[in-house]
Amino acid sequence: MTKAELAREMNAEVKILTGRLGTVSERTVHNWLTGQTRWPPAKIRLALTAVFNCTPEELGFVPMGRAHGATEEDVRRRDFIAAAGGTAAAALTSTAAAAPRRIGITDIQQLQIRFAEVITSDHRHGGRLSIENRAGQLADEALVLQEHGTATQRIRAQLYASAASFMSSAMWAAIDGRRFDAALRHHQKAASLAAMSGDSSIQFRIWSHAGSLYRHLGRPGDALAANDVARNLPIARRDPLFASLGHARHAAIHGLTGDTNAVRRSLGHAQEALDRADPTASRPLWIVAFYDQSELDSLALAAYLSAGSWEDAEARAHRSIALRRGAMQRSRAITTVRLAHAQLGQGDLEPAVATAMSVPAEVSAHPRVTGMLTAFGTKLHDLAAGSNPARTWAEYAHDTWRTTA
Structure with a gap:
């Protein structure tokens, strides 16, 4: 990368971490390269780790000691407490608190805000290691609340669902970034957390992602089996939008086998279910943020392309591009x-x-x-x-x- 390109990457990573665009300039990068800056601030070190996938020390920076600045752990804790209004992460400030704190709906709402931020980052950037790492960190923070706080059974289930949601985003970021071994590891943790939550909507997301993972790995048998788990969940029977996504991803998997009849059959079911879906129904953010007619056509495109049905693929591509929402640049690409x-x-x-x-x-x-x-x-x-x-x-x-x- 040039200095300018690295500066842009760094500023984007700082925004993912803090919510505010960074201020790294070409001069900043020059100072790193010449050794004038021996130990950057903590947020910059986190961003460097995300961009290069190695520690600041491995990049040649020299720690100056705790007295010269906060540690990464301090930054994560401070940012999370600030974002959560000082409530959602109080348990992180001390594991030796006199008494467990009561966890309530406000904590759940703050975790949902953080999840929305992860979804937004994924749509803008997609596949970045920093998104994967951030989602994993937030899952751990939800589990800290689970471990150190007192809560009703309903709140505990929602904490597990929040942790599973973050892990599902970490899993998708790894899939999107072609880090398939990491995605498989994230799936194991996400599926376990989702099962403890009892939330079939997040279970659907995780197993549907697993189907996509195995499809990208060229394992259609495993992909169909994983996607069947998603399609047989209660949420897919109750809500036609979930059913439609399940059928559409099944079509994409069938494309790998070259079975165009199965592709057309699954796409017909997907379209019929999408047409029945109530657009005003309350649904999780993750599905309403991306699944619509454009995404159905995109999955149909993938299916027909894999099956070698070029004309059908081209027709679906044109319609998907025409209907694609503007913010989803990676999906459009x-x-x-x-x-x-x-x-x-x-x-x-x-x-x-x-x-x-x-x-x-x-x-x-x-x-x-x-x-x-x-x-x-x-x-x-x-x-x-x-x-x-x-x-x-x-x-x-x-x-x-x-x-x-």
Whole structure:
């Protein structure tokens, strides 16, 4: 990365951590590189860890001692107490409190606010290690309240549901970032917490994610089994929106097997359920934030693309892009690259290259998008090496990724 690019990455990570955009500049980075800054502030150290996936010491910084600044643990504790109005994390300030604190609905509400922030970060950035780590930290904080506070059975169930929600987001961030081993570990913890909560909506999310995980791993049998767990939960029988998502993800899995009849059948069930869903019903944030007609079409696109039904895939791609909500840039980019693959599958080389080149450079750095664009280039080379479209793409990819690398 250039100094400017690193500064942008750092400021984005600080915002995920604190809610406020960081103030790292090129000069700040210069001071790190030249050794003028030997030990950055705690929030900057956390952001550095998220960007580089290693400790500040491994990056060459030299600790100056506790007297020169707060530790990372202090920062996490202070930020969480401030965000929770001083209530949700009181148990974190001392494990030797005179008496357990009573945990109530206010604590649950504050955890839900933090969960909403994680969902927002995922939609904006997606797949980042910092989102995965932050979600895992918040799950641990919910469990600290569970361990050190007194609460009714209903509140305890909601604490477990909150912890499971955070872990499901950590799991999805790992899937989205192609860290599949971490995703498998997160699934085990998330599924256990969700079972203790008794909340079938969060259980649905976790097992539906598991189906997606196994689909990305190329294990359709395990994917269908995991997704069946989600589809058979009470929430999927009660709420057509959940049923629709379950059917749509089943279609995407069937695409891996090449069974187009099963794909069409599942998509028909998904569309019928979506049409029946009450748009005014109260539902968890995580599902209303992303699942709609555009997402159904996106999953249909994935299914048809895997099955080699190029024309069906292209039709679904165009409709998904037309209906996609503006904030979901990563999802739009993924759909756009899939459209390019569908066009390439039909032999439309120039339109395919134009479509792939329309993906914004800043979004193309996302692990899933990068992998899909790389696969596009490989397939284009295999089909038409030396052609004008192939040369155009090779030059574009070289210039674009060289400046963002």
